[in-house]
Amino acid sequence: MNQLQLLGxxxxxxxxxxxxxxxxxxxxxxxxxxxxxxxxxxxGAAVSSTMIFAxxxxxxxxxxxxxxxxxxxAVTGYLNVRWGILGLLAGIxxxxxxxxxxxxxxxxxxxxxIDSSTVFGDWNIIIVILAVTxxxxxxxxxxxxxxxxxxxxxxxxxxxxxxxxxxxxxxxxIVALSISNGIIALAGSLFAQSQGFADISMGTGTIxxxxxxxxxxxxxxxxxxxxVALLTCAAGSILYRIAIAFALNAHDIGLEASDLNLxxxxxxxxxxxxxxxxxxxxVRTI
Amino acid sequence: MIExxxxxxxxxxxxxxxxxxxxxxxxxxxxxxxxxxxxxxxxGKSTLMNVLSGNIKPTEGxxxxxxxxxxxxxxxxxxxxxxxVFQDPMIGTFADFSIEENMSIALKRGTKRGLAMxxxxxxxxxxxxxxxxxxxxxxGRLTDKxxxxxxxxxxxxxxxxxTLLGSKIxxxxxxxxxxxxxxxxxxxxxxxxxxxxxxxxxxMITHSMSQALEYGDRTIMMYHGKIVRDMHGxxxxxxxxxxxxxxxxx
Amino acid sequence: xxxxxxxxxMLTLGLASSAIGAKKSxxxxxxxxxxxxxxxxxxxxxxxxxxxxxxxxxxxxxxxxAQGNISNSVQISKHHASLKPQFMVSIATPSxxxxxxxxxxxxxxxxxxxxDPKSANLSDQKNVIGVTDYPPIEKLVDIAISxxxxxxKMGVIYNSGxxxxxxxxxxxxxxxxxxxxxxxxxxxxxxxxIKNAMNQLIGAVDVIYLPQDNSVVSAIDNVVSISLxxxxxxxxxxxxxxxxxxxVAIGANYFDSGKQxxxxxxxxxxxxxxxxxxxxxxxxxxxxxxKSAKSFGLTIPKDLMNGVKK
Numbered sequence: 001m002n003q004l005q006l007l008g009x010x011x012x013x014x015x016x017x018x019x020x021x022x023x024x025x026x027x028x029x030x031x032x033x034x035x036x037x038x039x040x041x042x043x044g045a046a047v048s049s050t051m052i053f054a055x056x057x058x059x060x061x062x063x064x065x066x067x068x069x070x071x072x073x074a075v076t077g078y079l080n081v082r083w084g085i086l087g088l089l090a091g092i093x094x095x096x097x098x099x100x101x102x103x104x105x106x107x108x109x110x111x112x113x114i115d116s117s118t119v120f121g122d123w124n125i126i127i128v129i130l131a132v133t134x135x136x137x138x139x140x141x142x143x144x145x146x147x148x149x150x151x152x153x154x155x156x157x158x159x160x161x162x163x164x165x166x167x168x169x170x171x172x173x174i175v176a177l178s179i180s181n182g183i184i185a186l187a188g189s190l191f192a193q194s195q196g197f198a199d200i201s202m203g204t205g206t207i208x209x210x211x212x213x214x215x216x217x218x219x220x221x222x223x224x225x226x227x228v229a230l231l232t233c234a235a236g237s238i239l240y241r242i243a244i245a246f247a248l249n250a251h252d253i254g255l256e257a258s259d260l261n262l263x264x265x266x267x268x269x270x271x272x273x274x275x276x277x278x279x280x281x282x283v284r285t286i
Numbered sequence: 287m288i289e290x291x292x293x294x295x296x297x298x299x300x301x302x303x304x305x306x307x308x309x310x311x312x313x314x315x316x317x318x319x320x321x322x323x324x325x326x327x328x329x330g331k332s333t334l335m336n337v338l339s340g341n342i343k344p345t346e347g348x349x350x351x352x353x354x355x356x357x358x359x360x361x362x363x364x365x366x367x368x369x370x371v372f373q374d375p376m377i378g379t380f381a382d383f384s385i386e387e388n389m390s391i392a393l394k395r396g397t398k399r400g401l402a403m404x405x406x407x408x409x410x411x412x413x414x415x416x417x418x419x420x421x422x423x424x425x426g427r428l429t430d431k432x433x434x435x436x437x438x439x440x441x442x443x444x445x446x447x448x449t450l451l452g453s454k455i456x457x458x459x460x461x462x463x464x465x466x467x468x469x470x471x472x473x474x475x476x477x478x479x480x481x482x483x484x485x486x487x488x489x490m491i492t493h494s495m496s497q498a499l500e501y502g503d504r505t506i507m508m509y510h511g512k513i514v515r516d517m518h519g520x521x522x523x524x525x526x527x528x529x530x531x532x533x534x535x536x
Numbered sequence: 537x538x539x540x541x542x543x544x545x546m547l548t549l550g551l552a553s554s555a556i557g558a559k560k561s562x563x564x565x566x567x568x569x570x571x572x573x574x575x576x577x578x579x580x581x582x583x584x585x586x587x588x589x590x591x592x593x594x595x596x597x598x599x600x601x602a603q604g605n606i607s608n609s610v611q612i613s614k615h616h617a618s619l620k621p622q623f624m625v626s627i628a629t630p631s632x633x634x635x636x637x638x639x640x641x642x643x644x645x646x647x648x649x650x651x652d653p654k655s656a657n658l659s660d661q662k663n664v665i666g667v668t669d670y671p672p673i674e675k676l677v678d679i680a681i682s683x684x685x686x687x688x689k690m691g692v693i694y695n696s697g698x699x700x701x702x703x704x705x706x707x708x709x710x711x712x713x714x715x716x717x718x719x720x721x722x723x724x725x726x727x728x729x730i731k732n733a734m735n736q737l738i739g740a741v742d743v744i745y746l747p748q749d750n751s752v753v754s755a756i757d758n759v760v761s762i763s764l765x766x767x768x769x770x771x772x773x774x775x776x777x778x779x780x781x782x783x784v785a786i787g788a789n790y791f792d793s794g795k796q797x798x799x800x801x802x803x804x805x806x807x808x809x810x811x812x813x814x815x816x817x818x819x820x821x822x823x824x825x826x827k828s829a830k831s832f833g834l835t836i837p838k839d840l841m842n843g844v845k846k
Contacts, residue, residue: 008614166365
């Protein structure tokens with residue numbers, strides 16, 4: 001692998017670290033399997049591309065994209081909390097509805113914005129995304145250390161006892177889903193702006209990549225603190241993309257890009273199995 | 287002051303599985319009273335406690351706390367008035383949190399949670415103080431994860447968390463049943479101390495007759511959803527565990 | 537800690553292993569997804585390169601397939617760009633877009649199977665060549681009118697998520713308007729919805745137009761059998777579909793488009809200049825299915841038959 005490939009893997013890995021972080025908040029912090037991801041990633045891209053194409057300021061467009069993602073997450077939460085729809089199903093419903101919503105927003109399946117101005121301006125894309133990721137991690141760390149943030153984390157650990165301590169479990173879930181999907185929409189928006197286009201199909205498979213990154217990250221360093229956990233999500237995302245870059249390089253041994261799905265599945269499975277072995281060897285304190 | 291008026295709880299009303307769990311309960315507890323609750327399985331003890339905490343809404347009747355009708359108040363809204371220690375020490379605390387994180391959750395019970403830091407210098411010293419009262423060294427282990435504590439230690443922590451803000455009413459749901467006898471006794475002594483120190487109104491479900499008589503100043507016995515005996519003062523002082531057991535057969 | 541060390545080792549290995557220094561030209565091909573037409577254009581491209589003596593000794597040809605996944609396409613593009621190729625071939629619009637972003641200044645983007653390069657921001661770019669597959673819709677409509685008597689309503693099935701279809705159908709509607717023919721659109725999300733869509737059109741239209749749309753084309757046999765049973769003929773712009781039962785098609789032959797691009801690339805390698813960087817498909821093939829015509833009870837005008845390539 002050469003430097004360009006490595007940088008390419010890092011660039012796309014960094015964008016998707018925001019996805020991994022968003023997935024971490026739902027899957028790990030509040031223990032909610034949120035599948036809205038595929039839809040909200042595209043939503044972020046759709047909203048910002050449409051606005052940028054229409055001539056709006058890219059910073060404003062990005063903020064609107066984040067807000068849109070928050071709304072999508074809140075809808076999923078509302079379906080689950082208010083109407084008792086199973087979390088997994090609520091996410092699928094939102095994701096499915098978002099396909100149509102995104103098409104409506106864009107007005108067409110693909111919008112090209114390669115010649116428009118983006119939040120990246122003239123700066124190096126990797127530097128900008130690195131900055132965004134670091135800021136996101138810092139803000140989230142501070143948030144989860146606050147009274148409100150602790151309450152959200154409590155809901156993921158023990159919902160029954162949480163309500164006994166005055167925590168509105170439903171409201172906390174909705175807020176967490178909102179924040180998570182807002183971050184994922186941000187990722188989608190940055191992706192579209194860095195690649196120069198948004199496409200209705202770009203969200204497919206995002207949840208798998210997000211989960212893979214979280215799992216790989218956790219396997220490396222078992223996180224004790226939130227900021228470490230978020231950092232490992234980012235690391236997992238980048239390592240995942242590097243692994244893919246390796247696989248792409250291996251066309252000499254007959255590996256095709258079409259094998260990427262299989263490789264992803266293998267990578268995640270092996271990582272989870274390795275984690276089980278690690279746990280077995282740990283002495284359990286009673 | 288707690289009052290239950292004309293309280294009925296019926297599960298699966300109108301179906302084949304209809305179960306009249308609490309039947310026309312009229313029950314008053316004055317401030318500062320420590321009531322022990324005994325009864326066979328299915329007598330309705332836990333349901334009574336759940337009605338007080340808000341986990342179960344009564345089918346009929348009302349619940350008053352300090353003359354406020356809290357019958358339809360959610361568990362969360364009631365949390366400022368009512369504290370609870372669960373039977374299973376594993377579920378009564380937040381296992382993946384540290385001790386101070388658990389205490390922080392307890393500290394904000396009944397109040398709005400904002401974006402201020404959940405744990406700071408001031409709250410830490412408050413935690414240390416509260417934990418040192420129980421004297422098992424937890425105050426020196428604030429950053430340890432609760433999952434590393436023993437069952438007895440976790441119950442002790444639960445007690446401190448439940449009473450940190452001095453909320454008026456303490457519900458104890460067989461909270462020593464899952465502990466081994468030596469620890470159970472310690473936790474009971476601790477409970478007694480805390481109730482007396484903070485002058486709490488406490489209700490304790492227990493299967494131990496000796497516990498029911500040794501602690502508290504009033505004992506009620508439930509059977510098939512009704513309160514069949516209500517003993518305090520003179521009537522209660524002379525009783526022995528054997529006497530209580532006899533009552534079960536009547 | 538162990539994990540951290542492991543990843544450090546991985547990274548070092550990655551940096552250490554370098555690509556083999558390429559003295560020969562590199563031509564990369566980023567195909568977005570496997571599909572009859574896209575595969576045909578790829579094969580045409582390769583054949584043309586071979587015919588022009590651009591053999592493996594002269595140039596490394598590297599082919600990758602993104603499996604319909606855009607983030608895969610992004611990584612493939614970056615991978616290809618890192619090999620510093622002379623030409624980065626993109627088959628289908630999303631691949632063209634990711635290639636455009638990733639390519640270096642010295643590489644030339646060469647695209648196939650893009651219907652609307654303007655909307656994809658591919659036209660007016662430096663170092664971009666390509667063969668568009670914009671179909672001869674007007675000619676097709678004229679042919680349809682000459683074959684099908686009393687043509688008043690045309691139906692079209694398309695996947696609303698297919699960027700190529702949107703443009704074509706818009707233009708089709710405009711052309712039909714000038715002939716006073718009404719267009720009835722039915723959109724689908726996947727090939728699963730085809731049967732439903734066909735049923736909506738049967739009885740409501742005189743002829744059905746099939747755009748070059750993955751979801752539609754992948755269900756072609758289903759579509760044809762319904763059309764034959766119901767007696768509603770199908771027209772298209774892809775001649776290969778006529779063999780499957782479509783009544784008449786006139787349009788680009790994807791294999792030939794691929795060859796056209798291959799020749800353009802060979803021209804550039806040989807130092808020649810291109811007349812036009814972005815060309816429309818030069819070959820146009822008219823195909824008619826006699827059997828289908830018979831079963832619909834239609835007669836094909838003699839002069840039309842003479843224009844058919846056998």
